Amino acid sequence: MKDRLLTLVVAGIALAVCVVVLGAYTRLVDAGLGCPDWPGCYGLIGVPETPAEIAAAEAAFPDAPVEVDKAWPEMVHRYFATALGALILGILGLAAWRKDPLKLPAILTVMVIVQGAFGAWTVTLKLWPQVVTAHLLGGMATLATLWLYALLLARPRLPALSDMRRLAAASLGVVILQIALGGWVSANYAGLACPDFPLCHGEVVPPLDIAQGFDVTQDVGPNYLGGQLDSEARIAIQIGHRLGAVLVLGVVGLLCVRLHRTGHRMLAGAVAAALGLQWALGVANVLAALPLPLAVLHNAFAGALLLGVVTVNFAAFGRPPRRPPVPAAGSASAH
Numbered sequence: 178m179k180d181r182l183l184t185l186v187v188a189g190i191a192l193a194v195c196v197v198v199l200g201a202y203t204r205l206v207d208a209g210l211g212c213p214d215w216p217g218c219y220g221l222i223g224v225p226e227t228p229a230e231i232a233a234a235e236a237a238f239p240d241a242p243v244e245v246d247k248a249w250p251e252m253v254h255r256y257f258a259t260a261l262g263a264l265i266l267g268i269l270g271l272a273a274w275r276k277d278p279l280k281l282p283a284i285l286t287v288m289v290i291v292q293g294a295f296g297a298w299t300v301t302l303k304l305w306p307q308v309v310t311a312h313l314l315g316g317m318a319t320l321a322t323l324w325l326y327a328l329l330l331a332r333p334r335l336p337a338l339s340d341m342r343r344l345a346a347a348s349l350g351v352v353i354l355q356i357a358l359g360g361w362v363s364a365n366y367a368g369l370a371c372p373d374f375p376l377c378h379g380e381v382v383p384p385l386d387i388a389q390g391f392d393v394t395q396d397v398g399p400n401y402l403g404g405q406l407d408s409e410a411r412i413a414i415q416i417g418h419r420l421g422a423v424l425v426l427g428v429v430g431l432l433c434v435r436l437h438r439t440g441h442r443m444l445a446g447a448v449a450a451a452l453g454l455q456w457a458l459g460v461a462n463v464l465a466a467l468p469l470p471l472a473v474l475h476n477a478f479a480g481a482l483l484l485g486v487v488t489v490n491f492a493a494f495g496r497p498p499r500r501p502p503v504p505a506a507g508s509a510s511a512h
Contacts, residue, residue: 180330181271182268182271182272182275182277182330183327183330183331185264185267185268185271186268186323186326186327186330187327188264189261189264189265189268189285189323190320190323190324190327192257192260192261192264193261193316193319193320193323194320194477194480195257196254196257196258196261196316196319197316197317197320197476197477197480198473198476198477199250199253199254199257200254200312200313200316200476201363201472201473201476201477202250202254202469202473203250203251203254204309204363204364205363205467205469205472205473206247206250206469207247207402207403208246208247208248208250208251209251209299209300209304209309209402210241210247210251210300210303210304210400210402211244211247211248211249211250211251211252212224212248212251212252212300213238213240213241213300214238214300215255215296215297215300215301216255216259216297218248218251218252219233219234219237219238219241219243219248220234220237221234223252224245224248224249224252225243225245225248226245231243255296258292258293258296261289261319262289262290262292262293265282265285265286265288265289266286266289268282268285268326269282269283269285269286281322281325281326281329282326284322285319285322285323285326288315288318288319288322289319291315292312292315292316292319295308295311295312295315296312298312299312302397303398303399303400303401303402304364304400304401304402305395305397305401306361306364306365306395306401307364307393307395309360309363309364309401310357310360310361310363310364313356313359313360313363313364314353314356314357314360317353317356317479317480317483320480320483320484321483321484321487324484324487324488325487325491328487328488328491328495335444335488335491335492335495336439336440336441336444336492337492338436338441338489338492338493339493339494341432341435341436341489341493342493342494344428344431344432344435345432345486345489345490345492345493345494346490346493347428348428348429348432348486348489348490349486349487349490351421351424351425351428351429352425352429352482352483352486353483354421354424355418355421355422355424355425355479356479356483358414358417358418358421359418359475359476359479361391361414361417361418362414362415362418364401365390365404365405365406365410365411365414366403366404366406366411367390367404367406367411367412367414367415367418368415368462368467368472369463369466369467370408370411370412370414370415371383371412371415371416371419371463372463372466373463373464374460374463374464375419377412377415377416378412383412383416384409384412385409385410385412385413385416386407386409386410386412386413387413387417389406389407389409389410389413390406390409390410390411390412390413390414390417391413391414391417422455422456422459425452425455425482426452426456429448429452429482429486430449430452432448432486432489433445433448433449433452436448436489444488444489444492447485447488448482448485448486448488448489451478451481451482451485452482454478454481455475455478455479455482458471458474458475458478459475462475
């Protein structure tokens, strides 16, 4: 790959995938508060491990006993996020030096700064669900924007899909909505609210509390580790996520059918594979009681599905719409 800027962007995509996956892993092992401060860990660049370091850390943070096995996932996530931030600054600098358009590099720079702020607020606000969900969405948005930038730089041979613009945009919208719902499930510890599938506690419509489950005015202040909502509120969140999955299956599934019927089978197959794997992983997570590897993969393939739909939108909106041919002068006959 000769283009240095494209090389940096591809490296950024790889790092962003790592950051998203590590963020999911950190949440799933309840390590979001493994370090009670930010950007360090108990005031250190690393994690306190020696008896003297642990004693000093617990004296400085008496309400946060040191748990080394939870502090390290949090710090590794921060290291990768910091590396991604530095790389994006490098992308901005190289684009400016080459006198390339700076719109996307500038957007990425703002995104990574905001993500750093949300990373700090995740800790200081004790895993407040609104911040945790926004942090997840920001990570996915950064990944998608890097992917879009790579497409703009590489200009791969993609079909002209201007006739699918509405369906492509709708697909992107429902995927973003479902990622947000997934973040809300994770932030409120509602992944195991329904232990069965397709029913929930053996019922089509179990007792649920929609108002509490989707109340975005929750107070800041409590420690949200483990969640604060009752069972019926968590069930409402889980049911909402399942309904969102049905919506994604319908809209993105229709997009795949349209792509296949118009001869774009490779693109249709890639998006359909990500969609099918997401559904399979979602069901498996419920039936197997949220095993860690499957739960992490479910987050990873959410990103893969997002990138697939972004690619379709790039093909749909990245080219001018088709126009009917203009008849040559004198070709029309009067009747």
